[in-house]
Amino acid sequence: MRGSSRAAVAEGRQSFETALTSGDAAVVADELFAVTGLLDDNAALRRSVADPSREGKDRSDLVTRLLHGKVSNETVGIVSVLAGQRWAQERDLTDTLERFAVEATLKGAEAAGALDQVEDELFRFERLVDGSPELRDALANRQGDPQGKAEVISRLLDGKARPESVRLARQAVLAPRGRRFDRTIEEFLDFAAERRQQLTAVVTSAVDLTQEQRSRLAAALQQIYSKPVQLQIVHDEDVIGGIRVQIGDEVVDGTVLRRLDEAKRHLAG
Numbered sequence: 001m002r003g004s005s006r007a008a009v010a011e012g013r014q015s016f017e018t019a020l021t022s023g024d025a026a027v028v029a030d031e032l033f034a035v036t037g038l039l040d041d042n043a044a045l046r047r048s049v050a051d052p053s054r055e056g057k058d059r060s061d062l063v064t065r066l067l068h069g070k071v072s073n074e075t076v077g078i079v080s081v082l083a084g085q086r087w088a089q090e091r092d093l094t095d096t097l098e099r100f101a102v103e104a105t106l107k108g109a110e111a112a113g114a115l116d117q118v119e120d121e122l123f124r125f126e127r128l129v130d131g132s133p134e135l136r137d138a139l140a141n142r143q144g145d146p147q148g149k150a151e152v153i154s155r156l157l158d159g160k161a162r163p164e165s166v167r168l169a170r171q172a173v174l175a176p177r178g179r180r181f182d183r184t185i186e187e188f189l190d191f192a193a194e195r196r197q198q199l200t201a202v203v204t205s206a207v208d209l210t211q212e213q214r215s216r217l218a219a220a221l222q223q224i225y226s227k228p229v230q231l232q233i234v235h236d237e238d239v240i241g242g243i244r245v246q247i248g249d250e251v252v253d254g255t256v257l258r259r260l261d262e263a264k265r266h267l268a269g
Helices: 003-022 025-041 043-050 056-067 073-083 090-111 115-131 133-140 146-157 163-174 181-195 211-225 256-268
Strands: 199-205 229-235 243-247 250-253
Touching (some): 003 025, 003 073, 025 073, 025 163, 043 090, 073 090, 090 181, 115 163, 133 146, 133 181, 146 163, 163 181, 181 199, 211 243
Antiparallel strands (some): 243 250
């Protein structure tokens, strides 16, 4: 985001955090997701709410009139404050609303002491989808019915995962906003990591790591990146030995498979 939008997010976050102390995080999350969808589907309304040529108070008043009595006071307050800010692009406003909705969902899990569980469940479900061509095609089909996709997720996760995990996985197919399912889940997990001021490392290994190995690896990565690092372990028998660590776009590949591939390329060259 450009400067004006970054400042708008910072201003809106104060209202968002205050609202979460007095309101129901799950309710706020669902309502913010609904408002995001409303603005995504109505270009004229979105332009009116984000129009920089209009006074901020006018935009805030428009949102208040539109939402009053339809959503909680906490949600009205959040959206009103955001609408009153200056945005570099219309999309920045709706992106922020979606992000706050995700964070409100995660806040509910955090209050229940289950944030780690939700992050792990989302990560593992995304890996499950990625490893199943049939399931991946069903959720990625742009012509498919979003409600039908959401029902598939509910059948797979209801009773087996936290309500917050189910809500976010369903949201990823109900309102993908132009993204693939896997990329949407990755963004949601990035929001969680940023909110906790930590990084997430995807560690690929042929075998499970012991708790001691995980602790040593997390400590080493924390020393390198100067931030707490949460590990997400992926098992891949093709790795043969060693590990592959990915943090964001950075990859450290120390696997036997990678070294064999390099040797083959050297011999072929």
